[in-house]
Every structure is written in C-alpha cells, then in structure tokens.
Amino acid sequence: VAQSKTRVTITAVAAHAGVSPATVSRVLNGNAxxxxxxxxxxxxxxxxxxxxxxxxxxxxxxxxxxxxxCLVPDLGNPTxxxxxxxxxxAASGDRxxxxxxxxxxxxxxxxxxxxxLRRRCDALVLVSPRMPAEEIAALVRELxxxxxxxxxxxxxxxxxxxxxxxxxxxxxxHLYAQGHRRLAYxxxxxxxxxxxxxxxxxxxxxxxxxxxxxxxxxxGVTFEAGHDAAAAARVTGATGALAFNDLVAMxxxxxxxxxxxxxxxxFSVTGFxxxxxxxxxxxxxxxxxxxxxxxxxxxxQRVHALIEGKPPAHNVYLRPRPIFRDxxxxxxxxx
Amino acid sequence: VAQSKTRVTITAVAAHAGVSPATVSRVLNGNAxxxxxxxxxxxxxxxxxxxxxxxxxxxxxxxxxxxxxCLVPDLGNPTxxxxxxxxxxAASGDRxxxxxxxxxxxxxxxxxxxxxLRRRCDALVLVSPRMPAEEIAALVRELxxxxxxxxxxxxxxxxxxxxxxxxxxxxxxHLYAQGHRRLAYxxxxxxxxxxxxxxxxxxxxxxxxxxxxxxxxxxGVTFEAGHDAAAAARVTGATGALAFNDLVAMxxxxxxxxxxxxxxxxFSVTGFxxxxxxxxxxxxxxxxxxxxxxxxxxxxQRVHALIEGKPPAHNVYLRPRPIFRDxxxxxxxxx
DNA sequence: CTGTTAGCGCCTTCAT
DNA sequence: ATGAAGGCGCTAACAG
Numbered sequence: 127v128a129q130s131k132t133r134v135t136i137t138a139v140a141a142h143a144g145v146s147p148a149t150v151s152r153v154l155n156g157n158a159x160x161x162x163x164x165x166x167x168x169x170x171x172x173x174x175x176x177x178x179x180x181x182x183x184x185x186x187x188x189x190x191x192x193x194x195x196c197l198v199p200d201l202g203n204p205t206x207x208x209x210x211x212x213x214x215x216a217a218s219g220d221r222x223x224x225x226x227x228x229x230x231x232x233x234x235x236x237x238x239x240x241x242x243l244r245r246r247c248d249a250l251v252l253v254s255p256r257m258p259a260e261e262i263a264a265l266v267r268e269l270x271x272x273x274x275x276x277x278x279x280x281x282x283x284x285x286x287x288x289x290x291x292x293x294x295x296x297x298x299x300h301l302y303a304q305g306h307r308r309l310a311y312x313x314x315x316x317x318x319x320x321x322x323x324x325x326x327x328x329x330x331x332x333x334x335x336x337x338x339x340x341x342x343x344x345x346g347v348t349f350e351a352g353h354d355a356a357a358a359a360r361v362t363g364a365t366g367a368l369a370f371n372d373l374v375a376m377x378x379x380x381x382x383x384x385x386x387x388x389x390x391x392x393f394s395v396t397g398f399x400x401x402x403x404x405x406x407x408x409x410x411x412x413x414x415x416x417x418x419x420x421x422x423x424x425x426x427q428r429v430h431a432l433i434e435g436k437p438p439a440h441n442v443y444l445r446p447r448p449i450f451r452d453x454x455x456x457x458x459x460x461x
Numbered sequence: 462v463a464q465s466k467t468r469v470t471i472t473a474v475a476a477h478a479g480v481s482p483a484t485v486s487r488v489l490n491g492n493a494x495x496x497x498x499x500x501x502x503x504x505x506x507x508x509x510x511x512x513x514x515x516x517x518x519x520x521x522x523x524x525x526x527x528x529x530x531c532l533v534p535d536l537g538n539p540t541x542x543x544x545x546x547x548x549x550x551a552a553s554g555d556r557x558x559x560x561x562x563x564x565x566x567x568x569x570x571x572x573x574x575x576x577x578l579r580r581r582c583d584a585l586v587l588v589s590p591r592m593p594a595e596e597i598a599a600l601v602r603e604l605x606x607x608x609x610x611x612x613x614x615x616x617x618x619x620x621x622x623x624x625x626x627x628x629x630x631x632x633x634x635h636l637y638a639q640g641h642r643r644l645a646y647x648x649x650x651x652x653x654x655x656x657x658x659x660x661x662x663x664x665x666x667x668x669x670x671x672x673x674x675x676x677x678x679x680x681g682v683t684f685e686a687g688h689d690a691a692a693a694a695r696v697t698g699a700t701g702a703l704a705f706n707d708l709v710a711m712x713x714x715x716x717x718x719x720x721x722x723x724x725x726x727x728f729s730v731t732g733f734x735x736x737x738x739x740x741x742x743x744x745x746x747x748x749x750x751x752x753x754x755x756x757x758x759x760x761x762q763r764v765h766a767l768i769e770g771k772p773p774a775h776n777v778y779l780r781p782r783p784i785f786r787d788x789x790x791x792x793x794x795x796x
Numbered sequence: 797c798t799g800t801t802a803g804c805g806c807c808t809t810c811a812t
Numbered sequence: 813a814t815g816a817a818g819g820c821g822c823t824a825a826c827a828g
Contacts, residue, residue: 135805146815151807161813181581182526183805185517187820193560193581201546211536214563223581225528225560228549246516246558349741380741403738406684406715470821481799486823496797518821522804
C-alpha cells in the first residue's frame with residue numbers, strides 16, 4: 127500500500143503498460159483516438175501506480191496553469207471575503223484554483239504584486255485596487271487578462287461592480303416617502319471611490335427632491351466613527367441619517383442610544399451592505415444588501431471567458447437590494 | 462514603451478548581454494560568482510528587457526513552487542478568514558504565495574481536493590478538516606509536509622490549535638466567582654470536535670466544583686439556534702449560560718430580551734470567539750478571544766520549517782483569552 | 797569564471 | 813493508431 131517516495135512519472139506508466147509516453151498522454155487527455163484495449167491497459171496502469179500528471183510540467187508545456195490570482199487590499203474585510211468565496215467556488219467548478227494575495231492596503235505595492243501573481247497564473251482579478259486609475263489602466267494592458275471588481279476604470283478590462291450609486295437611492299427615497307425632509311449623510315472616507323459613488327447617488331436623489339436638505343457629516347468607515355458622529359448628526363437638525371455602511375450605522379445607533387435618542391421614533395438610520403448582524407441588532411437595520419459573493423462569481427465568468435480567448439463582454443453592475451427593517455420610520459413631526 | 466506580446470526568455474537576455482543563459486541564471490540568482498562587469502551587463506539587459514524568470518519553469522526544474530495550499534471547509538466562516546489572513550501575510554513575508562480551496566463543508570471531497578492541491582504546491586495547510594481522524598492521519602503521511610489547524614490528530618503533522626478546552630474554563634470560573642451555582646451550557650453541534658473540546662473543559666471545571674450543577678441545552682452554532690434556546694436555558698433553573706460561541710450567545714441575548722429577561726441582572730451569558738460585534742452589542746459580551754490570525758501565522762512558521770527540511774517542532778496550543786464585559790454579573794439570589 | 801550539455805515532466809508535431 | 817523526437821524555460825553538473 128505504501129507508495130515509494132519517488133514521484134511516479136508518465137514514463138513509468140508507459141513502461142508499465144508497455145507503450146510510449148505519448149500514448150499514455152493521449153489516453154489520459156483524450157486528445158486522440160487510441161485502440162480500446164491499449165487505452166484500457168494504460169488506464170489500469172495509471173490507476174495501479176496512482177499516477178496523476180504533474181500540474182507544473184503541464185503548465186510549462188501548455189502555457190496555462192489552471193489557476194487565477196486574486197489580489198485584495200485586506201483579507202480581513204468581509205466584503206472581500208465574500209468576493210473570494212464566490213470566485214473560488216465558481217472557479218472550482220471549472221477546475222481552476224485561485225491564488226490569493228493581500229496587499230495590506232499598500233497601494234504602492236499593488237502593481238508589483240499583481241505582476242508577480244500574474245506570471246504564476248492565467249489571469250488576474252483585482253478587487254478594489256487602491257492605486258490611481260491611470261496606473262490601473264496601464265497595468266491592465268500589461269497583464270491582461272484582468273478583471274476588475276469594485277473599481278470602475280474604463281479600459282480593456284471587464285468591470286464587475288456593486289452599484290453603490292444606484293443602491294443608496296432607494297434608501298433615501300424610502301426616508302423621503304416616510305416624510306423626512308432634512309437628512310444627514312454620515313460620510314465614509316471622502317477620498318475613496320466607494321464614498322464618491324454614494325454621494326453621486328445622493329446628488330441624484332436631491333436633484334429629484336429640491337425640498338430636501340442634506341447635511342454631510344464626516345465620520346469614517348468603522349463602528350467607532352459612527353458612534354462618534356451621532357451627536358454631529360443630530361445637531362444638523364436632520365430627522366434621519368444615511369450612513370456610509372452598516373458598521374457606521376450601528377455605531378450611530380449605539381451613540382444615539384447612549385444619548386437617549388429613540389430610533390426610529392425620534393431619528394431614523396440606514397446602513398449599507400447588509401452584513402450578517404444588521405438584522406439582529408435592535409432595532410433591525412434598514413440597509414441595502416450587496417451581493418458580494420455574486421461579484422466573485424460574475425468575475426469568474428468574465429475571467430474564464432477571457433482565458434478562453436473570448437472577447438470581453440459587457441460590464442456588470444449588480445444593484446444592491448434595499449431591505450427595509452425597523453431602524454427607519456416617519457419623523458415625529460411631519461413636514 | 463509597449464512590450465511585444467512574446468514573453469522575454471532567459472535566452473533573449475543572454476543574447477542581448479552577449480553571454481550564455483547559464484550566466485544570466487547565475488547572475489540573477491546569485492548562485493555563483495560572475496565577473497563584476499559581466500554581471501552588471503546582464504543586469505542591465507534584464508532590466509532593459511523587463512525580464513523576470515518564469516515561475517513555472519523554475520518550479521519544474523527546482524522541484525518547488527514557492528507556494529502552499531490552504532484548504533478550508535468554508536471561506537465564509539470568519540474564523541477561517543482570520544486564519545487565511547494570518548497565513549497569507551506570514552507566507553508573503555517569505556515570498557511564498559497561498560493557493561486556496563474551499564471544500565464547501567463536504568468532508569468526502571477533502572481528501573481528493575487535498576491531493577490535487579498538494580501537487581501544485583510545496584506543502585499543505587488543512588484547516589478544521591471534517592474527515593475522520595484516521596483518514597487525516599493517512600492523508601498526512603501521503604501528502605507531507607502538512608500542517609493541521611484546529612484539528613487535533615496525533616501523527617507526523619504539526620498541529621496548531623486554539624485551545625477551546627482550556628479557553629472556556631476561565632469563563633466558567635468567572636461565573637462561579639460571581640456566585641453562580643446552577644449553569645447551562647448551550648451546546649453547539651454535538652458531533653463536532655469544537656463542541657467536544659468545550660465540554661471537556663467544562664467537565665474539568667465541574668470536577669473542581671462539585672457544588673455546581675450544569676445543564677446541557679442543545680442548540681447549534683447560529684444566532685437563531687441561540688435565540689430559540691433561550692427559553693430552554695431559563696427553564697433549567699440556571700442563573701447563567703455559557704454559549705458555544707458568540708453567535709449563539711447573541712441569539713440567546715436576543716431571545717432573553719424578547720422574553721423580558723434582564724441581562725446580566727437576572728441572567729448571565731458568555732460567548733466564545735470575540736467576534737467583532739461582541740463588544741458593540743448591549744450588553745457587551747463576556748467572551749473568550751481566539752487569536753485566529755496567529756493560528757495562521759504559526760501555521761506558516763511550521764510549514765516553512767518543514768519545507769526547509771527541518772524536523773517537526775512541538776505542537777502549538779494558543780490559549781484563548783477571557784474578556785470580561787457586561788453580559789455577566791452576580792446572580793440575583795446568591796447561594 | 798564561463799559555456800556547453802542534460803534534464804525537470806509533459807505534450808505535440810512528424811513520421812510511420 | 814502508435815512511437816520518436818523536440819521543446820516549453822529554466823538550472824545544475826561538468827568541462828574548460
């Protein structure tokens with residue numbers, strides 16, 4: 127039962143079956159017709175010797191590795207985790223593996239990392255790359271096939287995006303429909319694309335409703351940032367706030383609770399992302415669900431197509447789905 | 462500026478520098494002494510042609526790929542995400558990459574997946590494998606070097622464990638010190654190793670304190686399971702409950718709140734894991750923090766050592782750290 | 797110190 | 813339908 131330490135090679139199988147290595151290759155890959163009896167003999171030998179072709183050797187000769195690389199800014203970020211899960215499972219279905227790397231949010235290292243990864247793989251998936259748009263465009267040309275997730279750079283690379291801009295609007299409309307006319311946007315990182323997207327969405331909303339006033343409250347992307355912004359959000363005179371994401375919204379809720387503000391009776395709050403806990407907190411959070419796993423799956427479809435030499439298809443914008451729960455309600459004094 | 466589509470090979474660099482490919486290899490790998498002027502010429506050529514050696518070709522000839530594989534049951538599980546992050550960052554420090562795969566909790570697929578991954582990499586990290594212990598032992602022998610995380614199988618593979626058994630005891634002792642004498646353990650999956658570990662820890666605790674009665678309340682591993690177990694936990698007559706993990710504890714909290722039970726005045730609750738939200742809920746959760754990222758880092762140390770041919774070192778048991786917050790207090794009626 | 801040769805393990809013409 | 817030979821891109825052993 128114990129297998130010898132030396133790797134069993136295609137030559138060994140050939141010898142065992144009394145044929146040439148070429149024939150073994152043909153049988154195992156089904157690339158050419160081989161006499162039925164010989165084919166069976168070869169398969170039997172392969173089985174007996176527990177032979178599997180070396181992926182490395184095949185990679186070298188075929189010029190493809192059956193693997194794709196995925197570069198994320200931080201493996202600790204739940205969004206990227208979801209993407210990775212979707213990507214990995216989808217790729218797995220087509221017998222591809224994924225190589226991961228985490229740039230630790232260092233924008234300046236991304237390009238080199240990407241180059242290195244690309245050389246080991248057949249394609250590259252860049253998730254929310256932090257580097258400047260022009261650099262991305264250049265990198266994409268250099269390293270194609272490349273697929274971009276959550277970073278909208280026009281160029282040759284397919285883009286898979288959660289449409290934050292469109293996604294935040296139903297949340298604002300919901301508050302409007304409930305009677306809110308003074309609102310606050312509790313801002314994420316003002317330099318980030320993710321924040322800009324939401325602000326664009328809100329601008330559209332505002333243009334549709336000239337009777338709404340919206341204050342921008344600087345905060346950040348964390349629970350603490352939301353907590354600390356609670357007072358500022360109240361001071362604006364708003365009757366409700368749209369938070370950058372769920373974490374910030376939850377912080378806001380906590381800060382509001384500490385100040386004795388009753389949500390949603392006295393103040394409404396919306397989040398963004400629909401993280402796992404959004405439904406479990408009190409009050410359950412009105413938010414927009416972002417299909418992170420689908421982002422990964424769609425990215426795989428695109429990558430796979432590119433690897434097979436198909437032309438790039440249309441970009442994909444996945445629209446977040448608003449989820450109305452109990453953190454939003456009509457303001458006390460309807461305007 | 463535009464680079465031609467054909468890959469630039471070591472032969473091209475050699476030609477450009479007017480030397481043999483072997484010399485280029487020597488210069489770039491620093492494996493032998495080369496005349497300073499020639500070396501410089503080679504480096505200049507390499508730079509000019511933007512040459513980097515093909516990792517695939519090197520892998521074939523060197524017999525190592527500079528990559529390790531990591532197999533997890535579910536990339537969506539926060540514990541595994543933390544492990545992966547630690548592993549990936551540590552490996553990155555030694556210029557190794559990690560290939561991931563997600564068995565989607567299918568225990569029966571793990572062995573084949575592991576075999577396939579191992580052939581593409583220099584070593585294998587198995588995180589919480591679900592398959593039977595004997596199979597793991599056999600697989601480890603077949604595929605070494607292998608490192609196990611959170612699955613204690615004795616054999617040739619180094620094991621990196623979060624010590625759940627030891628970790629739950631300070632939580633129980635804490636409740637005891639506060640005066641609790643009737644407790645409930647809100648159980649996870651009774652067939653899992655993770656649950657058995659905690660029960661063993663509790664048994665030790667009980668053997669130290671014969672005056673404590675502990676009921677076991679079946680639940681599960683999710684928020685919902687905890688929520689639904691709230692009534693059952695109360696009915697036992699316990700004044701406090703140790704939950705399998707934070708999710709269950711939070712569900713418990715929610716179920717208790719719905720039933721009008723004041724935590725911690727009327728009932729104490731502890732969790733396990735110290736997930737991100739444990740500190741943010743009301744009341745903030747007493748729990749034990751599991752250093753998931755360190756698990757990954759330690760695993761890398763072990764894997765790396767094995768790859769370098771060093772003998773397996775001692776197993777590592779990382780002790781969770783108890784974190785006392787406000788979900789636990791003295792029972793209303795001290796015994 | 798440098799070039800030549802051989803080979804890592806496999807697949808794919810090209811003959812037969 | 814099968815085998816022989818060459819080569820994917822690189823490194824290592826052997827000469828010189």
